[in-house]
Amino acid sequence: MARQNYTFTSESVSEGHPDKVCDRISDAILDAFLAEDPLARVAAETFATTNRVVIGGEVGLTDQAKLHEYMGRIDDIARACIKDIGYEQDKFHWNTCEITNLLHEQSAHIAQGVTGEQGDEGAGDQGIMFGYATDETDALMPAPIQFSHKILRRLAEVRKSGVEPNLGPDAKSQLSVRYENGEPVEVTQIVLSTQHMDENMTSADVRDLVEPYIRESLPGEWLSAATEWHVNPTGKFVIGGPDGDAGLTGRKIIVDTYGGAAPHGGGAFSGKDPTKVDRSAAYAARYLAKNIVAAGMARRCTLQLSYAIGVARPLSIYVNTHGTGEMPEAQIEAAIPKVMDLTPRGIRTHLDLNKPIYTRTAAYGHFGREPDADGGFSWERTDLAEALKKAI
Incomplete structure (x- = not known):
C-alpha cells in the first residue's frame, strides 16, 4: 500500500532564471531550424553569465550547405529571447550582451547511429x-509542481503586462503540500524568491506585492493561518539572471518534469530535436x-x-x-x-x-x-x- 499521509515539496523557476534563459535560447534555436527544415537534427547548448552568452552544439540539415546561411540568424534569435524575458540590466542586456556562436555540423558517426543498421531510423542515443x-489535479500532474509553476506564470503575466513593474524576471517558487489519504489538502510552506527592481523594497514589501497573486493561484482551502510564508528570505534580490548566477541549458530537469514526484531518466530536453x-x-x-x-x-x-x-x-x-x-x-x-x-x-x-x-x-x-x-x-x-x- 502506497503511503497516504505525508508532506511533499516541489519547486519551479521562472523564465528569467539563468538556466531557463539558456533553455529558452536553445529551444528557440531548435525551432528556427525546424521551421526551415522539419528533419533538422539539432543539439543546441547555451551558457550565460555576466554580459555574455555562448552557444554550442551540433546541427544536421537535409541540405547541409544551408547551415552557414542559417548561422547568421543565431545572434538575433538569442537577443530576441533575452528581450522577451525582460532583461535590460546594466550587466545583462538583450542589446549589449556579447553572443558567441559555436554551433557546427553534426558528427557523421552520430548520424550513422540514428540511421540504424537496417536503414530504419534508430534511437539517437541509449x-x-x-x-x-x-x-490528484485536473491536469493529471502532482499538485506541488503544478501549482509552483502556476504561481510563477501568474507573476510573469503581471510583470510583463506592466501591472507590477517592480518585479524582475528572475524568480523561484516552492510549495510544501500536505497529503491526507493520498489527496493534497493543505499548503504547509510557501517559498517565493523574486528579483525586484526597487532597491529599497524589503522582504515584507515584496510579500505584500506577491501575496495576492499567490493566493489567487492556489485553492483557497489549502491556505490557512498555519501556512508558513518565506518571501525573499535572504533580503534584497536586485541583481538577478545570468549576472547574478551563471546559467546552463538542461540544468532544471526536475523542474521540467514532475517536481521529484516520479523518477527521472537523467536526460534534459531543451535544445534537442525529437530524434x-x-x-x-x-x-x-x-x-x-x-x-x-x-x-x-x-x-x-x-x-x-x-x-x-x-x-x-x-x-x-x-x-x-x-x-x-x-x-x-x-x-x-x-x-x-x-x-x-x-x-x-x-x-x-x-x-x-x-x-x-x-x-x-x-x-x-x-x-x-x-x-x-x-x-x-x-x-x-x-x-x-x-x-x-x-x-x-
Whole structure:
C-alpha cells in the first residue's frame, strides 16, 4: 500500500532564471531550424553569465550547405529571447550582451547511429525515460509542481503586462503540500524568491506585492493561518539572471518534469530535436501514463521506456500503478505497443513533433500544459484512452 499521509515539496523557476534563459535560447534555436527544415537534427547548448552568452552544439540539415546561411540568424534569435524575458540590466542586456556562436555540423558517426543498421531510423542515443500521471489535479500532474509553476506564470503575466513593474524576471517558487489519504489538502510552506527592481523594497514589501497573486493561484482551502510564508528570505534580490548566477541549458530537469514526484531518466530536453529520445520518448512516456490514468486504468501511473543507440524499438516497457491499478500492470504493458509505435519515427509521427513547437516548453514545465491548436504539447492529449481500454 502506497503511503497516504505525508508532506511533499516541489519547486519551479521562472523564465528569467539563468538556466531557463539558456533553455529558452536553445529551444528557440531548435525551432528556427525546424521551421526551415522539419528533419533538422539539432543539439543546441547555451551558457550565460555576466554580459555574455555562448552557444554550442551540433546541427544536421537535409541540405547541409544551408547551415552557414542559417548561422547568421543565431545572434538575433538569442537577443530576441533575452528581450522577451525582460532583461535590460546594466550587466545583462538583450542589446549589449556579447553572443558567441559555436554551433557546427553534426558528427557523421552520430548520424550513422540514428540511421540504424537496417536503414530504419534508430534511437539517437541509449537511455531510459520516465512518464508519470496522477489524478490528484485536473491536469493529471502532482499538485506541488503544478501549482509552483502556476504561481510563477501568474507573476510573469503581471510583470510583463506592466501591472507590477517592480518585479524582475528572475524568480523561484516552492510549495510544501500536505497529503491526507493520498489527496493534497493543505499548503504547509510557501517559498517565493523574486528579483525586484526597487532597491529599497524589503522582504515584507515584496510579500505584500506577491501575496495576492499567490493566493489567487492556489485553492483557497489549502491556505490557512498555519501556512508558513518565506518571501525573499535572504533580503534584497536586485541583481538577478545570468549576472547574478551563471546559467546552463538542461540544468532544471526536475523542474521540467514532475517536481521529484516520479523518477527521472537523467536526460534534459531543451535544445534537442525529437530524434533524441531523451526528449521525444519522455514525451511519449508522459502521454501514455496520462492516457492510462485518463482511461481509468489507474489513479497513478509511472511508465519507463528504454532505448539503445541505432535500435528503433524500445528495449523495455515498464508500468507501475502504485497499487491503484484496475488490472495487472503486465496487461497494460502488453497493450501499449498495440496502440502506439514507440520507435523514434513512430513517436514523432504520432505526436507530430517535427514542428517549431519547443520554445514554449522552456519554462513552467513540459507537462501539465494544455495542448495547443498548432500541435504544441500534443503529448498532453488524452485521445489514446479508449484505444488503450480496447487493447486490454
